[in-house]
Amino acid sequence: MSFNFLAFSQDPLFWVKIILGILLFLYTIFAFIMWNQARSMQKLVDQFPMGLILSIIAFLHFLAALSLFIYTFAIL
Amino acid sequence: MPDLFTPTNPPVDPATPPLVIPTPSAPVVEHHLHALAAFCQNPVNISFQTQEPDEEILLFLRRHFVTNVPWIATTIFFAILPFIIGYVLSLTATVLPISQNAINVFIIFYYLIVFAYAYINFLSWFYNISFVTTKRVVDIDFSELVYKNVAATKLSLVQDVSYSQIGVIRSLFDYGDVLVQTAGAMDNFDLSAVPQPERVVSIIENLIGRRPRVL
Numbered sequence: 001m002s003f004n005f006l007a008f009s010q011d012p013l014f015w016v017k018i019i020l021g022i023l024l025f026l027y028t029i030f031a032f033i034m035w036n037q038a039r040s041m042q043k044l045v046d047q048f049p050m051g052l053i054l055s056i057i058a059f060l061h062f063l064a065a066l067s068l069f070i071y072t073f074a075i076l
Numbered sequence: 077m078p079d080l081f082t083p084t085n086p087p088v089d090p091a092t093p094p095l096v097i098p099t100p101s102a103p104v105v106e107h108h109l110h111a112l113a114a115f116c117q118n119p120v121n122i123s124f125q126t127q128e129p130d131e132e133i134l135l136f137l138r139r140h141f142v143t144n145v146p147w148i149a150t151t152i153f154f155a156i157l158p159f160i161i162g163y164v165l166s167l168t169a170t171v172l173p174i175s176q177n178a179i180n181v182f183i184i185f186y187y188l189i190v191f192a193y194a195y196i197n198f199l200s201w202f203y204n205i206s207f208v209t210t211k212r213v214v215d216i217d218f219s220e221l222v223y224k225n226v227a228a229t230k231l232s233l234v235q236d237v238s239y240s241q242i243g244v245i246r247s248l249f250d251y252g253d254v255l256v257q258t259a260g261a262m263d264n265f266d267l268s269a270v271p272q273p274e275r276v277v278s279i280i281e282n283l284i285g286r287r288p289r290v291l
Contacts, residue, residue: 013174020178024185034192037221041203044226045216047122050111054199061191068184075177 017072024069031065034058114138114251115271117279124207124214126228135208135279139201139269140251147197154190158183196221206267208280213256215265233259237280239273256280 035058042051109119116136127133165172172179203218213234217225234256241252252273256265270276 013178016174017178020181020185027185027188031188031192034195034221038199041199041218041224044125044224045122045203045205046124047109047111050202054202057195061188061195064184065188068181068188072181075181 021069021072024065024072028062028065028069031058031062035062109136112141114140115276124205124216126214126226127209128211130210131212132210133207134210134283135276137206137208137254137267137270137276139204140249140271142245142249142251143269144197144201147194151190151194151197154193155187158186206265206270208276208283213265213280215267227263227265229256229258229262229265231283233262234280234284235259237277237284239277241273254280 035055038055038058042055045051106118106120107116109116109122113119114137117134119133119136122133122136199221200219203216205216207214207216212228212230214226214228217223217227236257237254238257239252239254241247241250246252246269249271250273251269251271254267254270254273254276256267258264267276
């Protein structure tokens with residue numbers, strides 16, 4: 001299956017999809033930073049088990065953002 | 077010539093041991109710190125990175141949970157907003173000019189942003205912590221993911237402790253700002269919106285010897 005860029009660029013929602021893709025990419029980076037900060041703070045102040053739970057939630061959020069980014073590329 | 081001044085206290089005999097008044101010490105009651113606690117004396121299940129081996133946490137402080145109400149209300153509002161918009165669109169029978177897949181992506185993306193907003197606010201509350209230990213006052217500030225500041229001062233450098241409790245809400249829920257003033261050019265510590273500020277001031281004053289120990 002080949003990607004037809006010409007057909008894609010003639011889509012009336014071309015720019016919407018491009019902007020959505022860029023936003024999702026930036027959001028995925030942001031989610032990664034969020035996860036990283038949660039881990040960093042967990043090391044600074046260890047309140048078991050809440051620190052660990054917050055880190056896991058941040059990681060799941062990062063995975064969700066990454067999945068959405070990939071899914072968006074697959075369907076749009 | 078007669079003596080102008082004679083000491084009333086008898087001279088201390090070096091062979092006599094000094095008089096020691098035994099002070100009763102209250103048994104330390106350790107408390108299990110629950111997940112959303114904002115005030116805890118002698119917590120057991122928490123530690124911080126720069127804690128020394130012989131340093132014990134006497135007091136754990138965080139902003140009162142009531143201070144989270146504004147962002148929780150905002151989150152709930154934005155969480156139900158798509159349902160309201162969807163209901164309005166269904167009433168007007170409006171058809172959006174994009175595919176259902178794109179709408180799904182938009183909705184999931186929107187909820188991820190709402191979740192991130194709530195998570196960051198919770199994290200900012202959760203990791204804005206102050207400790208009073210057997211040696212120091214430690215203040216950890218964390219906000220909006222990008223600002224992190226850890227400040228500490230020795231108890232011996234603490235000069236004055238005061239608190240302010242202004243407003244009906246603060247009086248109702250018993251929380252206020254505690255100001256720990258330190259000696260010299262060091263920064264003061266502002267422990268904002270901590271529960272039971274009077275008790276916090278009392279505990280710190282006891283530790284720095286400004287007030288007789290309350291048993």
